Amino acid sequence: MTSLHPQLSVYNLTLKHPTSSVRAIAGSFSGNKRQQELVIARSSSLELWKVDADSGKLSKLFDQECFSIIRAISSFKTPGSAQDCLILTSDAGNVSVIQLNPKSMRFQQIQNEPYFKSGIRRLSPGAYVAVDGRGRAAMLAAVERNKLVYTLRRDEKDKLIISSPLEANKNKTLTFEVTALDVGFENPLFAAIECDYGLYEGKSIRDENGDLNYSRLLTFYELDLGLNHVVHKSSLEISQSANFLLAVPGGSDGPSGVLLCSEGMVQYQGLQKRGHFIPIPRRKGDQTPRFIVTGVCHKMKNSFFALLQDNKGDLFKVTLQYDSESGDVESLQIAYFDTMPVCTSLVIFKSGFMYADCEVGDKYLYQFEKLGDDEARVWRSTEYPDDIAVLEDEDVEFEVRPLDNLTLVDIVQSLNPLIDSKLVYESGPTDFPTVVSICGSSARSSVKFSKYEIPYTELVSTELPASAEKVMTTKIRFDDEYDRYIVLSFEDATLLLSIGETVEEVTNTGFVTDAPTIAVQQIGRSSIAQIHPDGIRHVTYLDDESDPKVVDWFPPAGIKVRVASTTSSQVIVGLSNRELVYFETDESDQLIEYNERKEASGQILSLSLGDIQEGKLRSPFIAVGCSDNTISIYSTDPESTLDMLVHESLSGSPTDALITWMADSLNGELAVSRSLYLHLGLDNGIYSRLALDPVSGALSGPRNIFTGPKAVKLSKVFAFNQTMVAVVSSRSYLSFLSPSGYKTVPIAGSTFNSIHGFRSEDCPENGFISVHGNQLTIFTVNNVVSTLSIESVSLKYTPKCMLDTYDDNGLVYVGQSESNTETEQPEEAVSNSEIEIPFNEEESDYFQQFGYKLSADRTASCVQVISVREKRVIQTIELLENQTITRCARVTFSSKGQTYLILATSSNQRLLPNVNDGGFLRCYSILKNGTLELVHITKTENSIYSVAEFQGKLIVGMKRMLVLYDIGQKQLLRRGVLDTGLNQIVSIVSQGFRLVVADSRDSVRYVVYKPAENIFVPFADDTIPRHTTCISMLDYDTVVGGDKFGNVWTLRCPSDISGASDEDGHGTNILAKDSFLEGAPYRLDNLTNFFLQDIPTSFNRGSVAIGGSETVVYTGIQGTIGVLIPLTSLSDVNYFFALEKYIAEEFEESLNLTGRSHLAYRGYYTPRKGVVDGDLLECFFKLADGQKVKIANKMDRLPKEVEKKISEMRSRYAF
Amino acid sequence: MFLYFYFYFKLYTNIHFQADKIHEQQEFEHLKSKHIGLGNSDTSRDEWIRNIHRDTYSSLAGHSPSVDYISTALNKPKVQVKADLIEKMIQPVEPRGKS
Known part of the structure; x- marks a missing residue:
């Protein structure tokens, strides 16, 4: 733990979770029979996705961090239940049964039984999980020796219970694969590919040519439900290349048994059943070994088929002919199906889609066009009497072809494996950076440009006659479902467009068209108020044919309307003589001016009335921003109309104000509770959000975000079931509530002047209309869950x-x-x-x-x-x-x-x-x-x-x-050399004459170059042999690095030694010093240690927030992107460490899925030191209210203050 | 005093010493089968290395980032890398002397 005055403390935040997966499983996790969701298990988190059957799009519903390493996962459904459950093993040494809570949209642990020590060990039976086809029993197997069988059942209260385990251990036996057979309702049966290494002790398993020569066993284990013990049924000697097992449906659906795959061959095996053999077809002209890497068996109404994928990516369809009476298999057929990248798992949905969880790079969603029944060349097991005949057959070639049975419908951009990255500031050093990373492998590798922004889909883009300043939309009638007019305000004109099947200009609307429009509002039953510099025009539409009725209100002569704000029953205008004029509608929808005008403290720059809550007549407040850098809140209450409630000063002049009710917490996608907020845009580019007390109008809790150098304009939009704020400055942003607090995310490549919500028949939700110069664009946003947009170059x-x-x-x-x-x-x-x-x-x-x-x-x-x-x-x-x-x-x-x-x-x-x-x-x-x-x-x-x-x-x-x-003329010329005594130098970084040399398995060594003598002098090294992957210098004395086991650490050279190394001009003093324990004479201090789980592949220094200070951005091989933020004040350090401790306690009590202790996870290899886990702190948002209060009490603060502190760390330093 | 001599006699008689050693050996074998990798002063270098290698291979195969790392370097599917690592556990080092 940290000492009283730590030398360095950093705050870790993950920006992008890894995309490499352990397994993907489809099932009805929400308990809705007709709906299938997709669970993707990453190495330390679970994600829930859904496939939209109409659009063929995959979308992520949520992800849940586990803070432990997920080893194996499987799904099951107990008889009589509609909901699929998950069973997973992790480095916690527990078997965890997990269920989705469809209300809170989170996974919940329902059972957690320890089976072994924590960690990933040889004997820890968490390497494989196989669940019986009817969800009655599960087998957990270790790589060596141990196998445990649990029975799963539900008690009278429908609670899932797992029994104490039954052992099926076998000494000196390695397990390569385990699967559970589908046997209907007979005793559960498991099959495993094993190897008894005890047989080969003392003699070589290599033959004269050096090739391996041993055999594997296919072993069947039966769980006798009556006697409650596991019987080792039979062991069958199989080829040493056997590597994959796929269970074949049983019971009433099929013959049961397994498909056993080995090099060049697929074989049907059942317990006490005749084997059948077929070759794995070979690509034409290819002689390299081919074997199955993954497969899936899909059951349909009256039949089933299996898809197997080989190591080249070719898919083969395998079907079985069997006698449904006796359950005997008659023959096996195999045919080429299609080719796709090599996958970790294939998932077939009932809706006719297939998710290909590709091992590397982007993941694909395919749709079945047909099932490959028209394939000309089919190999049948009836042609092959035994396995030798299969392997000797030469006529097994096929020609690859473009996708025929499948069509690609969606791509999920993925960064794994991420090999190296750099930060590039495309639009100046104050903007969000682009993370340029090299990803993928083989022909599917690419350079990916990841940027923090929301991508949008353009629907319409047209050119306007001139550059528009503002765009608005309005309904005509109170009960219109969609917007009817687009109002474009130019410097000295207004243009109206009607929204219908086409968007076209309309005249004769009764609007003032030779002046710009400040605001437009649908009022009463069927009228619109247009506020323009010379007054207010109230247009009433009697019916569709006749001309509208027009009523005008004019300000005093020589006075202009500057700003205005409206609701459907109120209008407030700010005049150029600083006066506020307030109107309300009467019963006949006429605007009636309030008898008194109020003078503001300065020139009025911004006004906002806010929303009318359901059941209320008016919005209770008016926010007035003035040029003397103040914001005031006035009341609209009939008893105290235009009384000033609050008057506060600001850091800049408020160019825009907006009062809205916004969501406070989310339940899945729906907002649960709402609070009133005042949003302010200042001329210095700051967008500020303040809580507004709905009774007193008091302002509190400002959250400021710097959005760019231009004055900020705001507008309210409704999308994704919540009220959002579109913020327009030098870039455009959307500010909304995400599961981890409020976020303000830039819209991709945007330089809009004005944004407004847009709703029409063709674009019923999440639509926006914007102007940019003389360009009018209507666009939709597809999701706000993934806020990282990725472009790639192959x-x-x-x-x-x-x-x-x-x-x-x-x-x-x-x-x-x-x-x-x-x-x-x-x-x-x-x-x-x-x-x-x-x-x-x-x-x-x-x-x-x-x-x-x-x-x-x-x-x-x-x-x-x-x-x-x-x-x-x-x-x-x-x-x-x-x-x-x-x-x-x-x-x-x-x-x-x-x-x-x-x-x-x-x-x-x-x-x-x-x-x-x-x-x-x-x-x-x-x-x-x-x-x-x-x-x-x-x-x-x-x-x-x-x-x-x-x-x-x-x-x-x-x-x-x-x-x-x-450099020389013909080649490079050697100028100096040092034998470091290391193993393999993997990275060198330098500053001045100092070099930091990282070794593949001996941590780092500090070396100083002495130009006078032309020698390199090593002077300091580390105390732990770290298997370094990459390093970066933080300052002259400090280096941050990562190792092959997933640790991130920082080391610092003590300042006296650092100074001494530079003062010594000829290196004689250091050279004269005896080496210590066969290393350099001095040792480095270890400042921080942290287990990341992912292997770090690069470190970059730079800011990742607008106007944020410098952080360390790291990437990991599985596609992680994260930041380490140095904490600068001791009070912050103490605050966060204390908070983390309390949150960890509560987290482990309620949200922890696997039972792994957070401290043990982050200190997997070396004890965690000097790093606050921001990812854990952000779990505070997901805790129950009671828990939040408990933690906040311990911290002597309010839950809101704790939330603010946590979300501020992200908004200030990261995204 | 008598009691002391009695125990002294009992413990250090040659026969009992032998029996204890056998018992100890049996106990060790039992523990070793339970806790693989357990060693004592008689553990040979080869046995120790075999054990360490098996631990290492199973750890590499068990941690998915390291499988990703190796599979990217070798340009082989992850399943194959994992299976190869487990296969190496059969005989991590060639037995010395006789083949």
Whole structure:
């Protein structure tokens, strides 16, 4: 824990949750029989999605953080229940039964039984979960030895009960796969692929050629429900390549049994049933091994089929012929179905959709067009008497083809695996940054540009005759369902458009059209009030044909109306002589002026009346903003009309004010309780939201957000079942309540002048109308749940390294390498070691669907230059001669005064074990247009995993050596070297003459360069052998880094040692100092430790909020993006640590799904130190009111104040 | 005094010493089968390494981010990476001497 005065404390917030999944499951989790939801289990959270059967869109309903590592998950339905439950195992060592609470839209734990120690261990039976087809029993299996069987039942009160476990352990046995058979209502039966390693002790399992030679077992376990114990039924010796089991429907639906998949073969096996064999068809011309990676069995009314996917991504449809009387299988058929990326799980919905939970990159939703019954080539098991016949058959080839049975209907953008990232400030350093990340693998890899904004869909966009200043919409009649007129206000004119099947200009509306419109309002039964600078025009529409009746009100001569605000029964106008004039409607819908005018304290800039609550006649308050930087609240009560209730001063002049009732808390998507708020837009770009007391009019609790340098305009919009505020400044924002508090999110690429809500027959909900210069746009927003919009540019191979030169030329350079893939050799012989190839879209699409042809021990590599603005590839340089790209860097050599791109490659790289024939340093000059031109190549004796610029030279980490290079005419010239004694240097960062060198398994080492002697002197290292993945320097003495186990840590060099290392001009003092425990003479201080769960892949420093201060942005391999915010005041540090402790207590009591202690989770490898978990703090919003009060009492504050403090951290420093 | 000598005699008689050792050995074997990886002074280097390797492989296969990490590096499907890691647990190191 923190000491009294911690050296560094940071606040962790996740901006984007990982997208890599453990498993996806469909089911009726809400208990509605006709509706199927999708649960996606990420490695530490659960998400609930739904498929809209009409639009074919996938949308996320919510996600729930578990604060533990989810290992395996399965769904089940107990007999007689409509609701599907989840059973999951985690690193908590508990088996948790979870159910969705459809009211609160959260998952709830209903049972939590410990089965083993916490952590992910060899013997911990949480690696596999298999549930019996009828939801009566579940088997949990460990990788080694342990297997537990639980029975599931409901008691008299319909409460789910899991029994104490029955053991089915077998010593020295490894488990590869477990599945539960569907046996109807007979005793539950489980099948497992196992290997008894006890058989191979003392003798090698490799034959003379070095190939593995052993066998696996298919073991059946039966749970005898009568005797309540588990019987080991039978073990069948199977191929050592058997890796996948898929249960076949049983009982009245099918023959029961399993499909056992091994290399090149699918086999039907049942307990005491005859086996049937069929080959896995092979792509034409492909000789590489093929095996099934995943599959799904789909039951229909009277039949079922199985879809199996192989390691190339090809789907095969398997059907069975069986005798429904005896349940004997007669034959098996297999046919090619379609090709899609390799998935972790396939989920088929009853509505005819299939969710492909792709292992890497974007996830897809497909729709079934047909079931592949017309496939010409079908392989039948009747043609194969045994497994040998299957494997010997050569006639198993098929041709791949574009999607035939399926059509792609939706794509879910996903960042995993995220290999590296950079922050780019596209619209200046004060705006939200774009996170440029290299993601994915193989042909489906891409550069993704993630930005904090809400994307919108444009419906209509038309040009206007001139630049409009304001856009409004209005109904005509009180009972109109949709808006009827669009009112456009120009500098000196007003244009009216009618909304119908087409949008067209209307005349003869009775409106003043030669002046701008300040406000427009539907009043009474069928009239409209138009407020313009010269007065108010009250237009009454008697019927559709006759001309409208017009009544005018004029201000005193020479006086103009400046601002106005309206409700359906009230109008308030602010005149240029500072006077406020108030009107109300009478019974005959006429506007009656209040007999007294009030003078405001300054020139009136903004007015707001607010909403009329249901059952009330009028809105009780008027907010008046004046040029003397004040805001006043006036009453409209008939007894005290225009009495000033509140008068407060502000930090700027209020250019806009808005009183609204807004949602306070959400229940799923619906607002539960509402409060009154006053929104203010100031001329200095601050948008402020204050709570307005509905009785006294008192203002409290301001929340300020800086939105840009321009004056802020506000408008009220209704979308997603809640009142939102559209904020228009130099950018446009939507401010609304999200499950984690209020959010103000920019609208993608917007520079609107004015936004208004829009509702018509064609666009009944979530519609907006906006003007931008002379452009009128009507758009809808699809969702406000995902506030990160992602654009992507496809890459060729798996990206390995990225270099960003955005500030210089707006480009990023990506080095890509693909192992086990052959480079397409150019037809004409080339003498060079590389070749520039043009982009071929057709080819690229083909490879994205079908992947590259595998070729053992070959690597294809290329460098691509990508324009950030245009989002396209500018140049592709394909490397020949089996090169693997490892790292790249930009180096300005001071001896030449020119900038080069250095690309490190290794030659003939093989993995497992990692061997190569040395490496190369390829030096490219960056041309004016940003493209690359090879200068020369330097051979190195070892492969290089780190390159960096250092003191106008190039420094590389070559295995354990640190080598300094300068540029020469023909090649790079070695200038200095240090044997660090490390294993493999993976990253080098530097500041001044100091280098921080990170090792693949020995943490970091601080090294100082002494130019006088041209030597490198290591002077400080770490006390823990961390397996570093990436590091970044926070300041001259501090470094933040991540390791392969998912930890983030910061280390600092003590200041006396830091000073001593620099003062020592020749390094003699440090060199004279004895090394300590075979390391450097001094040790680094460990400031913070934190378990992230995801493996960190990059750290960037920068602000991620508008006007926010600098934070550390990290990314993880599974697609996580998060920030570490340094806490600057000790009171904040103490506040948050105390708050976190109390929230953790309450969280573990009510919201925790797995029973994992939060502190244990965040201290998975090393005790958590110096980091506040903001993700946990944000769970405060989800706690029950009683719990909130309890925590707030302990903190000596009000729940609202605690909420404000938590949401402020996000709005000020993150998004 | 007598009692003391009696116990001294009983404990340190050669026969009893042997019996205790066997008993201890049995106890150890029993515990070892229960808690895999348990070692004592007689644990051979090979056995220790096999045990550590098995622990490591199962941990790598169990943590999904590390499977993602390896699968991206090797350009292999995650299922295959996981299965390969478990397969390596069968014989983490080649047995020495006889094959």
